Amino acid sequence: xxxxxxxxxxxxxxxxGGRFVYVGDLTGTVFCLDAKxxxxxxxxKLPSQIDSSLLIADKxxxxxxxxxxxxxxxxxxxxxxxxxxxxxxxxxxxxxxxNGVLYIPTYTTLYAVTK
Amino acid sequence: xxxxxxxxTFFLIPLVFGxxxxxxxxxxxxxxxxxxxxxxxxxxxxxxDGFTPGSGKPTTPTTAMGTLxxxxxxxxxxxxxxxxxxxxxxxxxxxxxxDSRYTGTRxxxxxxxxxxxxxxxxxxxxPRGGHDGMGMAAPPTVVGxxxxxxxxxxxxxxLDVNG
Numbered sequence: 566x567x568x569x570x571x572x573x574x575x576x577x578x579x580x581x582g583g584r585f586v587y588v589g590d591l592t593g594t595v596f597c598l599d600a601k602x603x604x605x606x607x608x609x610k611l612p613s614q615i616d617s618s619l620l621i622a623d624k625x626x627x628x629x630x631x632x633x634x635x636x637x638x639x640x641x642x643x644x645x646x647x648x649x650x651x652x653x654x655x656x657x658x659x660x661x662x663x664n665g666v667l668y669i670p671t672y673t674t675l676y677a678v679t680k
Numbered sequence: 681x682x683x684x685x686x687x688x689t690f691f692l693i694p695l696v697f698g699x700x701x702x703x704x705x706x707x708x709x710x711x712x713x714x715x716x717x718x719x720x721x722x723x724x725x726x727x728x729d730g731f732t733p734g735s736g737k738p739t740t741p742t743t744a745m746g747t748l749x750x751x752x753x754x755x756x757x758x759x760x761x762x763x764x765x766x767x768x769x770x771x772x773x774x775x776x777x778x779d780s781r782y783t784g785t786r787x788x789x790x791x792x793x794x795x796x797x798x799x800x801x802x803x804x805x806x807p808r809g810g811h812d813g814m815g816m817a818a819p820p821t822v823v824g825x826x827x828x829x830x831x832x833x834x835x836x837x838x839l840d841v842n843g
Contacts (some may be wrong), residue, residue, distance in 0.1 A: 593782045623724060673754055676751045
């Protein structure tokens with residue numbers, strides 16, 4: 566259907582939310598692509614490489630970097646960074662959502678978080 | 681127009697349920713890697729815009745940072761991702777603060793209470809040479825009372841979720 570060659574060294578899985586697919590690579594760049602055409606909607610360079618898969622939930626994109634920052638974007642056609650915060654430890658795990666709770670793993674701690 | 685009660689009920693129940701799910705979102709387990717749809721996407725709503733155990737840095741005035749429900753100490757360099765099924769949270773770890781009957785750094789799978797984070801049980805694998813402290817990385821797939829798991833040593837396990 567289409568190819569996208571902007572990524573370098575993708576370590577984990579692509580995630581899909583609505584009209585877009587999202588992927589992070591080992592240069593620490595997160596991409597939002599149109600799922601139908603592969604057209605890049607936006608990208609954002611993060612502080613360090615992305616070892617984990619990205620998570621889409623509640624119209625938000627959750628991205629954990631290897632250096633332990635959690636960046637949250639609006640899952641939309643235009644880039645909007647909602648928050649950038651330190652988790653206090655490196656992280657290579659993938660966050661997940663279950664029954665209204667967001668689970669965030671780091672090298673040293675598993676956090677269960679609600680709004 | 682004469683509408684029979686049964687006909688009305690037939691249409692009303694799906695309508696009410698549909699509106700309710702639209703409003704609050706669907707709540708669901710995350711019983712395997714990438715979630716039940718295997719897309720790394722959830723239909724749930726009402727989730728935080730960010731989180732930090734320390735000082736956060738929200739970047740918009742409306743950002744709602746999350747609040748901590750519970751946290752659990754893992755090993756020192758754990759690469760695992762959690763899964764959640766039937767009231768239990770599963771996470772790979774490296775037995776630093778888990779089951780005290782087993783000493784030394786070894787790969788473990790911890791099963792936690794979803795409501796409190798309390799350790800319910802722990803699978804202890806035999807110590808392996810040259811341990812890097814990364815612990816068990818692959819999350820299990822939970823189906824009913826069974827959890828299926830690949831260990832870092834290449835063994836395929838089927839576990840009873842009741843420990």
